[in-house]
Amino acid sequence: MxxxxxxxxxxxxxxxxxxxxLVNLGIGIPxxxxxxxxxxxxxxxxxxxxxxxxxxxxxxxxxDPNLVDAGSRRxxxxxxxxxxxxxxxxxxxxxxxxxxxxxxxxxVAENGDFANWDSRVPDKGxxxxxxxxxxxxxxxxxxxxxxxxxxxRPRLLERCDLPLTAVRCAKRVYTDIAVIDVTPAGFLVxxxxxxxxxxxxxxxxxxxxxxxxxxxxxxxxxxxxAGSR
Amino acid sequence: MAIDKRVSSAAEALAGVRDGSTVMLSGFGGAGFAxxxxxxxxxxxxxxxxLVANSATHPLSRTHEIVESGQVRKVICTAARGxxxxxxxxxxxxxAGKIELVCLPQGTFAEAIRAGGAGIPAFYTPSGFGTELxxxxxxxxxxxxxxxxxxxITADLALLRAEHADRFGNLSFRYAQANFGPMMATAxxxxxxxxxxxxxxxxPPEQVHLPGVYIDRVFATEAAGR
Numbered sequence: 001m002x003x004x005x006x007x008x009x010x011x012x013x014x015x016x017x018x019x020x021x022l023v024n025l026g027i028g029i030p031x032x033x034x035x036x037x038x039x040x041x042x043x044x045x046x047x048x049x050x051x052x053x054x055x056x057x058x059x060x061x062x063x064d065p066n067l068v069d070a071g072s073r074r075x076x077x078x079x080x081x082x083x084x085x086x087x088x089x090x091x092x093x094x095x096x097x098x099x100x101x102x103x104x105x106x107x108v109a110e111n112g113d114f115a116n117w118d119s120r121v122p123d124k125g126x127x128x129x130x131x132x133x134x135x136x137x138x139x140x141x142x143x144x145x146x147x148x149x150x151x152x153r154p155r156l157l158e159r160c161d162l163p164l165t166a167v168r169c170a171k172r173v174y175t176d177i178a179v180i181d182v183t184p185a186g187f188l189v190x191x192x193x194x195x196x197x198x199x200x201x202x203x204x205x206x207x208x209x210x211x212x213x214x215x216x217x218x219x220x221x222x223x224x225x226a227g228s229r
Numbered sequence: 230m231a232i233d234k235r236v237s238s239a240a241e242a243l244a245g246v247r248d249g250s251t252v253m254l255s256g257f258g259g260a261g262f263a264x265x266x267x268x269x270x271x272x273x274x275x276x277x278x279x280l281v282a283n284s285a286t287h288p289l290s291r292t293h294e295i296v297e298s299g300q301v302r303k304v305i306c307t308a309a310r311g312x313x314x315x316x317x318x319x320x321x322x323x324x325a326g327k328i329e330l331v332c333l334p335q336g337t338f339a340e341a342i343r344a345g346g347a348g349i350p351a352f353y354t355p356s357g358f359g360t361e362l363x364x365x366x367x368x369x370x371x372x373x374x375x376x377x378x379x380x381x382i383t384a385d386l387a388l389l390r391a392e393h394a395d396r397f398g399n400l401s402f403r404y405a406q407a408n409f410g411p412m413m414a415t416a417x418x419x420x421x422x423x424x425x426x427x428x429x430x431x432x433p434p435e436q437v438h439l440p441g442v443y444i445d446r447v448f449a450t451e452a453a454g455r
Contacts, residue, residue, distance in 0.1 A: 090336030
Protein backbone atom coordinates (compact mmCIF):
# COMPACT_ATOMS: atom_id res chain seq x y z
CA MET A 1 0.00 0.00 0.00
CA UNK A 2 1.30 3.46 -0.97
CA UNK A 3 0.59 5.89 1.85
CA UNK A 4 1.05 9.62 1.34
CA UNK A 5 3.52 11.48 3.55
CA UNK A 6 2.56 14.72 5.34
CA UNK A 7 4.00 16.77 2.48
CA UNK A 8 2.26 14.64 -0.12
CA UNK A 9 -1.08 15.10 1.62
CA UNK A 10 -0.44 18.86 1.57
CA UNK A 11 0.50 18.63 -2.12
CA UNK A 12 -2.73 16.79 -2.92
CA UNK A 13 -4.91 19.37 -1.15
CA UNK A 14 -3.03 22.20 -2.89
CA UNK A 15 -4.05 20.82 -6.32
CA UNK A 16 -7.69 21.64 -5.49
CA UNK A 17 -7.08 25.30 -4.59
CA UNK A 18 -8.56 27.36 -7.41
CA UNK A 19 -7.16 30.45 -9.04
CA UNK A 20 -8.21 33.63 -7.21
CA UNK A 21 -9.26 31.97 -3.96
CA LEU A 22 -8.84 33.48 -0.49
CA VAL A 23 -7.51 30.61 1.62
CA ASN A 24 -6.87 30.16 5.32
CA LEU A 25 -4.38 27.45 6.32
CA GLY A 26 -4.33 25.83 9.75
CA ILE A 27 -1.10 25.09 11.59
CA GLY A 28 0.69 21.78 10.99
CA ILE A 29 0.26 20.01 7.64
CA PRO A 30 -2.13 22.63 6.16
CA UNK A 31 0.47 25.44 6.07
CA UNK A 32 2.63 23.17 3.93
CA UNK A 33 0.06 23.34 1.11
CA UNK A 34 1.22 26.85 0.19
CA UNK A 35 4.47 25.24 -1.08
CA UNK A 36 2.64 23.10 -3.63
CA UNK A 37 0.22 25.38 -5.48
CA UNK A 38 0.10 24.50 -9.17
CA UNK A 39 1.67 27.20 -11.39
CA UNK A 40 -0.61 29.96 -12.58
CA UNK A 41 -2.91 30.04 -9.54
CA UNK A 42 -2.89 33.48 -7.99
CA UNK A 43 -4.05 32.92 -4.43
CA UNK A 44 -4.16 35.00 -1.24
CA UNK A 45 -3.51 33.23 2.05
CA UNK A 46 -5.20 34.78 5.07
CA UNK A 47 -3.92 34.37 8.60
CA UNK A 48 -6.36 34.83 11.49
CA UNK A 49 -4.18 37.45 13.19
CA UNK A 50 -4.99 39.81 10.34
CA UNK A 51 -2.54 39.10 7.55
CA UNK A 52 -4.03 38.93 4.06
CA UNK A 53 -1.43 37.78 1.58
CA UNK A 54 0.92 35.59 3.64
CA UNK A 55 4.12 34.86 1.73
CA UNK A 56 6.86 32.32 2.41
CA UNK A 57 8.48 32.04 5.83
CA UNK A 58 11.06 34.81 6.38
CA UNK A 59 14.75 34.00 6.11
CA UNK A 60 16.80 34.39 9.30
CA UNK A 61 17.98 37.99 9.53
CA UNK A 62 15.14 39.18 7.27
CA UNK A 63 12.43 38.35 9.81
CA ASP A 64 10.35 40.83 11.81
CA PRO A 65 8.81 39.81 15.16
CA ASN A 66 5.74 41.89 14.27
CA LEU A 67 5.09 39.98 11.06
CA VAL A 68 3.90 36.53 12.09
CA ASP A 69 1.18 34.08 11.12
CA ALA A 70 -1.32 32.14 13.23
CA GLY A 71 1.36 29.60 14.13
CA SER A 72 3.77 32.35 15.33
CA ARG A 73 6.01 31.72 12.30
CA ARG A 74 7.86 34.81 11.09
CA UNK A 75 6.63 35.33 7.56
CA UNK A 76 6.90 37.57 4.52
CA UNK A 77 4.11 39.30 2.61
CA UNK A 78 3.18 38.73 -1.01
CA UNK A 79 2.56 41.55 -3.48
CA UNK A 80 -0.81 43.13 -2.80
CA UNK A 81 -0.83 42.10 0.86
CA UNK A 82 -2.48 44.02 3.70
CA UNK A 83 -2.67 43.73 7.47
CA UNK A 84 -5.74 44.35 9.63
CA UNK A 85 -6.63 43.93 13.29
CA UNK A 86 -8.16 40.83 14.87
CA UNK A 87 -11.79 41.97 14.97
CA UNK A 88 -11.67 42.89 11.30
CA UNK A 89 -9.90 39.61 10.51
CA UNK A 90 -12.58 37.56 12.23
CA UNK A 91 -15.31 39.66 10.65
CA UNK A 92 -13.76 38.51 7.37
CA UNK A 93 -13.83 34.91 8.57
CA UNK A 94 -17.30 34.93 10.16
CA UNK A 95 -18.71 36.94 7.28
CA UNK A 96 -18.02 34.09 4.87
CA UNK A 97 -15.30 35.87 2.88
CA UNK A 98 -12.83 32.98 3.16
CA UNK A 99 -13.31 30.66 0.16
CA UNK A 100 -11.68 27.67 1.80
CA UNK A 101 -9.98 26.86 5.07
CA UNK A 102 -7.71 23.84 5.19
CA UNK A 103 -7.42 22.49 8.73
CA UNK A 104 -5.76 19.63 10.51
CA UNK A 105 -8.21 17.32 12.23
CA UNK A 106 -8.80 14.55 14.74
CA UNK A 107 -12.20 13.29 13.55
CA VAL A 108 -14.79 13.94 10.85
CA ALA A 109 -18.32 12.51 10.98
CA GLU A 110 -20.40 11.47 7.99
CA ASN A 111 -22.71 14.46 8.54
CA GLY A 112 -19.72 16.86 8.39
CA ASP A 113 -19.32 17.33 12.15
CA PHE A 114 -15.67 18.11 12.77
CA ALA A 115 -13.37 17.75 15.80
CA ASN A 116 -9.88 19.25 15.80
CA TRP A 117 -9.32 21.26 18.96
CA ASP A 118 -9.55 19.05 22.03
CA SER A 119 -8.00 15.58 22.07
CA ARG A 120 -8.68 15.31 25.80
CA VAL A 121 -5.06 15.37 26.91
CA PRO A 122 -5.28 15.09 30.70
CA ASP A 123 -4.45 18.24 32.70
CA LYS A 124 -3.46 20.40 29.73
CA GLY A 125 -5.35 23.65 29.29
CA UNK A 126 -7.74 24.21 26.36
CA UNK A 127 -6.55 25.75 23.09
CA UNK A 128 -9.24 26.70 20.59
CA UNK A 129 -7.84 29.79 18.87
CA UNK A 130 -9.66 30.57 15.62
CA UNK A 131 -10.58 26.98 14.75
CA UNK A 132 -14.29 27.26 15.61
CA UNK A 133 -14.77 30.50 13.67
CA UNK A 134 -12.98 29.11 10.62
CA UNK A 135 -14.77 25.75 10.68
CA UNK A 136 -18.20 27.27 11.21
CA UNK A 137 -17.91 30.15 8.75
CA UNK A 138 -15.54 29.51 5.84
CA UNK A 139 -17.28 28.78 2.52
CA UNK A 140 -15.60 25.37 2.45
CA UNK A 141 -13.77 23.36 5.10
CA UNK A 142 -11.18 20.86 3.90
CA UNK A 143 -9.54 18.60 6.45
CA UNK A 144 -6.10 17.00 6.18
CA UNK A 145 -5.52 14.13 8.60
CA UNK A 146 -4.20 10.60 8.68
CA UNK A 147 -6.92 8.06 7.97
CA UNK A 148 -6.35 6.24 11.28
CA UNK A 149 -4.94 7.07 14.69
CA UNK A 150 -1.55 5.70 15.76
CA UNK A 151 -3.28 2.76 17.39
CA UNK A 152 -5.32 2.08 14.27
CA ARG A 153 -8.71 3.54 15.18
CA PRO A 154 -10.66 5.26 12.41
CA ARG A 155 -10.88 9.07 12.28
CA LEU A 156 -13.80 9.08 9.84
CA LEU A 157 -16.82 8.13 11.90
CA GLU A 158 -20.63 8.00 12.03
CA ARG A 159 -20.47 10.45 14.97
CA CYS A 160 -17.47 12.27 16.39
CA ASP A 161 -16.28 11.03 19.77
CA LEU A 162 -14.09 14.05 20.59
CA PRO A 163 -15.47 17.53 21.39
CA LEU A 164 -16.69 19.27 18.22
CA THR A 165 -15.08 22.27 16.60
CA ALA A 166 -18.18 22.93 14.48
CA VAL A 167 -21.25 21.06 13.33
CA ARG A 168 -21.90 19.91 9.74
CA CYS A 169 -19.04 21.88 8.21
CA ALA A 170 -16.43 19.53 6.68
CA LYS A 171 -16.71 19.27 2.90
CA ARG A 172 -13.65 17.25 1.93
CA VAL A 173 -11.09 15.09 3.72
CA TYR A 174 -7.56 14.38 2.50
CA THR A 175 -6.06 11.39 4.28
CA ASP A 176 -2.86 9.46 3.67
CA ILE A 177 -4.83 6.81 1.75
CA ALA A 178 -7.91 8.52 0.29
CA VAL A 179 -9.67 11.71 -0.76
CA ILE A 180 -13.23 11.67 0.51
CA ASP A 181 -16.07 14.15 0.02
CA VAL A 182 -18.66 14.70 2.73
CA THR A 183 -22.01 14.74 0.94
CA PRO A 184 -25.62 14.95 2.18
CA ALA A 185 -25.65 11.15 1.76
CA GLY A 186 -22.42 10.64 3.73
CA PHE A 187 -18.83 9.84 2.77
CA LEU A 188 -18.06 9.54 -0.95
CA VAL A 189 -14.60 8.28 -1.91
CA UNK A 190 -13.11 10.25 -4.82
CA UNK A 191 -9.59 8.82 -4.75
CA UNK A 192 -8.02 5.76 -3.17
CA UNK A 193 -4.31 4.98 -2.71
CA UNK A 194 -2.58 2.38 -4.84
CA UNK A 195 -2.53 -1.11 -3.36
CA UNK A 196 -5.52 -0.74 -1.06
CA UNK A 197 -8.86 -2.29 -1.94
CA UNK A 198 -12.26 -0.73 -1.37
CA UNK A 199 -12.96 -3.36 1.29
CA UNK A 200 -9.70 -2.57 3.07
CA UNK A 201 -10.47 1.16 3.03
CA UNK A 202 -13.95 0.45 4.38
CA UNK A 203 -12.46 -1.71 7.15
CA UNK A 204 -10.25 1.20 8.22
CA UNK A 205 -13.19 3.64 8.28
CA UNK A 206 -15.80 4.06 11.03
CA UNK A 207 -18.75 4.89 8.76
CA UNK A 208 -20.23 3.59 5.52
CA UNK A 209 -18.32 4.60 2.40
CA UNK A 210 -19.77 5.13 -1.05
CA UNK A 211 -17.46 5.24 -4.06
CA UNK A 212 -17.69 7.84 -6.81
CA UNK A 213 -18.40 6.34 -10.25
CA UNK A 214 -15.09 7.82 -11.45
CA UNK A 215 -13.15 6.96 -8.27
CA UNK A 216 -9.47 7.47 -9.14
CA UNK A 217 -6.08 6.39 -7.84
CA UNK A 218 -4.64 8.81 -5.27
CA UNK A 219 -1.20 9.82 -6.51
CA UNK A 220 1.34 12.42 -5.41
CA UNK A 221 4.87 13.11 -6.63
CA UNK A 222 7.86 12.07 -4.53
CA UNK A 223 8.74 14.85 -2.08
CA UNK A 224 11.88 14.75 0.05
CA UNK A 225 11.92 15.21 3.84
CA ALA A 226 12.80 18.89 3.63
CA GLY A 227 9.72 19.42 1.51
CA SER A 228 11.27 20.28 -1.82
CA ARG A 229 10.31 18.16 -4.77
CA MET B 230 -3.57 72.91 28.54
CA ALA B 231 -1.89 71.27 25.59
CA ILE B 232 -2.62 67.57 25.45
CA ASP B 233 0.35 65.32 26.19
CA LYS B 234 -0.38 61.70 27.10
CA ARG B 235 3.26 60.64 27.34
CA VAL B 236 4.46 59.45 30.72
CA SER B 237 8.06 59.06 31.76
CA SER B 238 8.02 55.70 33.53
CA ALA B 239 6.22 52.38 33.35
CA ALA B 240 5.18 52.85 36.99
CA GLU B 241 3.56 56.17 36.12
CA ALA B 242 1.80 54.48 33.22
CA LEU B 243 0.05 52.16 35.69
CA ALA B 244 -0.64 54.67 38.46
CA GLY B 245 -4.02 54.17 40.10
CA VAL B 246 -4.59 50.58 38.94
CA ARG B 247 -6.58 48.79 41.64
CA ASP B 248 -6.94 45.28 42.99
CA GLY B 249 -9.81 43.41 41.36
CA SER B 250 -9.32 45.10 37.98
CA THR B 251 -10.12 43.48 34.67
CA VAL B 252 -7.01 43.87 32.51
CA MET B 253 -6.86 43.38 28.75
CA LEU B 254 -3.50 42.35 27.29
CA SER B 255 -3.02 42.65 23.54
CA GLY B 256 -0.58 40.50 21.57
CA PHE B 257 -0.54 37.50 19.27
CA GLY B 258 2.28 35.19 18.27
CA GLY B 259 5.08 37.45 19.47
CA ALA B 260 3.63 40.63 17.96
CA GLY B 261 2.09 43.35 20.09
CA PHE B 262 2.79 42.16 23.62
CA ALA B 263 3.26 45.16 25.95
CA UNK B 264 5.92 43.25 27.84
CA UNK B 265 7.46 46.25 29.61
CA UNK B 266 4.06 47.26 30.99
CA UNK B 267 3.19 43.66 31.89
CA UNK B 268 6.34 43.46 34.01
CA UNK B 269 5.45 46.84 35.51
CA UNK B 270 2.05 45.41 36.44
CA UNK B 271 3.80 42.62 38.31
CA UNK B 272 5.93 45.18 40.14
CA UNK B 273 2.85 47.30 40.82
CA UNK B 274 1.41 44.27 42.60
CA UNK B 275 -2.33 44.74 41.92
CA UNK B 276 -4.05 41.44 42.72
CA UNK B 277 -7.34 39.62 42.16
CA UNK B 278 -7.00 40.50 38.50
CA UNK B 279 -9.12 39.18 35.65
CA LEU B 280 -6.96 38.91 32.55
CA VAL B 281 -8.42 39.18 29.07
CA ALA B 282 -5.70 37.94 26.73
CA ASN B 283 -5.66 35.78 23.62
CA SER B 284 -3.23 33.33 25.19
CA ALA B 285 -2.56 32.61 28.85
CA THR B 286 0.60 30.73 28.01
CA HIS B 287 2.39 32.26 24.99
CA PRO B 288 6.14 31.92 25.58
CA LEU B 289 6.93 35.34 24.08
CA SER B 290 4.53 37.17 26.40
CA ARG B 291 5.31 38.02 30.01
CA THR B 292 1.74 37.19 31.00
CA HIS B 293 3.15 34.20 32.87
CA GLU B 294 4.95 36.57 35.27
CA ILE B 295 1.70 37.97 36.69
CA VAL B 296 0.16 34.49 36.66
CA GLU B 297 3.09 32.99 38.62
CA SER B 298 3.09 35.86 41.10
CA GLY B 299 -0.46 34.94 42.13
CA GLN B 300 -2.01 38.25 40.99
CA VAL B 301 -4.61 36.61 38.73
CA ARG B 302 -7.89 35.04 39.79
CA LYS B 303 -9.55 34.63 36.39
CA VAL B 304 -8.48 34.40 32.73
CA ILE B 305 -10.62 34.95 29.64
CA CYS B 306 -8.71 33.69 26.60
CA THR B 307 -8.72 31.49 23.50
CA ALA B 308 -5.57 29.48 24.29
CA ALA B 309 -4.43 28.21 27.67
CA ARG B 310 -2.18 25.31 26.79
CA GLY B 311 1.55 25.31 27.51
CA UNK B 312 3.79 24.02 24.75
CA UNK B 313 5.80 21.46 26.67
CA UNK B 314 4.70 18.25 28.36
CA UNK B 315 5.20 19.92 31.74
CA UNK B 316 2.28 22.04 32.83
CA UNK B 317 2.75 25.79 32.38
CA UNK B 318 2.39 28.09 35.42
CA UNK B 319 -1.14 28.92 34.27
CA UNK B 320 -2.12 25.26 33.86
CA UNK B 321 -0.78 24.39 37.32
CA UNK B 322 -2.80 27.14 39.03
CA UNK B 323 -5.88 26.39 36.94
CA UNK B 324 -5.69 22.67 37.77
CA ALA B 325 -5.26 23.55 41.46
CA GLY B 326 -8.48 25.56 41.28
CA LYS B 327 -6.70 28.84 41.97
CA ILE B 328 -7.53 30.48 38.62
CA GLU B 329 -10.93 30.47 36.94
CA LEU B 330 -10.87 30.02 33.15
CA VAL B 331 -13.20 31.09 30.36
CA CYS B 332 -12.15 29.86 26.91
CA LEU B 333 -13.78 31.47 23.85
CA PRO B 334 -13.42 31.04 20.08
CA GLN B 335 -10.97 33.72 18.96
CA GLY B 336 -13.46 35.52 16.73
CA THR B 337 -15.97 35.62 19.56
CA PHE B 338 -13.24 36.88 21.89
CA ALA B 339 -12.26 39.69 19.48
CA GLU B 340 -15.85 40.67 18.71
CA ALA B 341 -16.89 40.65 22.39
CA ILE B 342 -14.14 43.19 23.07
CA ARG B 343 -15.02 45.22 19.98
CA ALA B 344 -18.67 45.22 21.08
CA GLY B 345 -17.61 46.28 24.57
CA GLY B 346 -15.99 49.38 23.15
CA ALA B 347 -18.74 50.04 20.63
CA GLY B 348 -21.79 50.18 22.88
CA ILE B 349 -23.15 46.76 21.92
CA PRO B 350 -24.02 44.71 25.04
CA ALA B 351 -24.25 41.31 23.32
CA PHE B 352 -24.32 39.76 19.86
CA TYR B 353 -25.21 36.53 18.11
CA THR B 354 -22.45 34.54 16.45
CA PRO B 355 -22.43 31.24 14.54
CA SER B 356 -19.00 30.34 15.93
CA GLY B 357 -19.06 27.71 18.64
CA PHE B 358 -22.67 26.63 18.11
CA GLY B 359 -23.09 22.96 18.97
CA THR B 360 -19.77 22.77 20.83
CA GLU B 361 -18.79 22.45 24.48
CA LEU B 362 -17.74 26.10 24.56
CA UNK B 363 -21.31 27.18 23.85
CA UNK B 364 -22.90 25.03 26.56
CA UNK B 365 -25.57 26.96 28.42
CA UNK B 366 -25.52 29.87 26.00
CA UNK B 367 -28.74 31.24 24.58
CA UNK B 368 -29.32 29.97 21.02
CA UNK B 369 -31.43 31.67 18.39
CA UNK B 370 -32.13 30.77 14.79
CA UNK B 371 -31.88 33.43 12.07
CA UNK B 372 -32.52 32.53 8.42
CA UNK B 373 -32.30 28.79 9.11
CA UNK B 374 -28.96 28.97 10.92
CA UNK B 375 -28.21 28.68 14.64
CA UNK B 376 -26.35 31.36 16.57
CA UNK B 377 -25.22 31.72 20.17
CA UNK B 378 -25.56 34.87 22.25
CA UNK B 379 -22.26 36.25 23.52
CA UNK B 380 -22.05 39.18 25.93
CA UNK B 381 -19.58 42.01 25.36
CA ILE B 382 -16.40 42.28 27.41
CA THR B 383 -15.15 45.53 28.93
CA ALA B 384 -12.20 46.22 31.20
CA ASP B 385 -10.67 48.64 33.65
CA LEU B 386 -7.26 48.61 31.96
CA ALA B 387 -5.87 47.71 28.53
CA LEU B 388 -2.17 47.29 27.80
CA LEU B 389 -1.17 47.31 24.16
CA ARG B 390 1.96 47.73 22.11
CA ALA B 391 2.42 49.92 19.03
CA GLU B 392 5.41 51.17 17.08
CA HIS B 393 4.91 54.95 17.18
CA ALA B 394 2.82 57.36 19.21
CA ASP B 395 2.51 61.12 19.37
CA ARG B 396 1.62 63.30 22.34
CA PHE B 397 -2.09 63.02 21.45
CA GLY B 398 -1.96 59.25 21.94
CA ASN B 399 -2.37 58.54 18.23
CA LEU B 400 -0.82 55.19 17.39
CA SER B 401 0.65 53.48 14.40
CA PHE B 402 1.27 49.75 14.41
CA ARG B 403 3.90 47.72 12.63
CA TYR B 404 2.44 44.89 10.52
CA ALA B 405 0.52 42.40 12.69
CA GLN B 406 1.31 44.22 15.92
CA ALA B 407 -2.21 45.66 16.14
CA ASN B 408 -4.12 42.37 16.57
CA PHE B 409 -6.35 42.92 19.64
CA GLY B 410 -4.94 46.33 20.59
CA PRO B 411 -7.41 48.63 18.83
CA MET B 412 -10.52 46.91 20.21
CA MET B 413 -9.02 46.53 23.68
CA ALA B 414 -8.21 50.24 23.82
CA THR B 415 -11.84 51.06 23.02
CA ALA B 416 -13.22 48.63 25.62
CA UNK B 417 -11.12 49.70 28.62
CA UNK B 418 -11.60 52.67 30.95
CA UNK B 419 -7.83 53.21 31.04
CA UNK B 420 -5.88 52.36 27.87
CA UNK B 421 -2.09 52.45 28.06
CA UNK B 422 0.10 52.07 24.98
CA UNK B 423 3.69 50.91 25.09
CA UNK B 424 5.56 52.11 22.02
CA UNK B 425 9.08 52.13 20.69
CA UNK B 426 8.98 55.87 20.14
CA UNK B 427 6.64 58.67 21.26
CA UNK B 428 7.05 62.05 19.65
CA UNK B 429 5.75 65.48 20.51
CA UNK B 430 4.98 66.05 16.85
CA UNK B 431 1.74 64.60 15.52
CA UNK B 432 1.72 61.45 13.40
CA PRO B 433 0.39 62.45 9.95
CA PRO B 434 -3.38 61.75 9.98
CA GLU B 435 -3.20 59.20 7.16
CA GLN B 436 -0.67 57.19 9.17
CA VAL B 437 -2.73 57.04 12.37
CA HIS B 438 -4.08 53.49 12.82
CA LEU B 439 -5.78 54.10 16.18
CA PRO B 440 -7.01 57.58 17.14
CA GLY B 441 -5.54 59.00 20.33
CA VAL B 442 -9.02 59.55 21.77
CA TYR B 443 -8.93 55.88 22.81
CA ILE B 444 -5.51 56.11 24.48
CA ASP B 445 -5.00 57.62 27.94
CA ARG B 446 -1.28 57.14 28.50
CA VAL B 447 1.73 56.43 26.31
CA PHE B 448 5.01 54.99 27.51
CA ALA B 449 8.01 54.89 25.16
CA THR B 450 10.49 52.10 25.79
CA GLU B 451 13.27 53.37 23.56
CA ALA B 452 13.09 57.08 22.86
CA ALA B 453 10.93 59.92 24.07
CA GLY B 454 11.63 61.93 20.91
CA ARG B 455 10.60 65.48 20.29
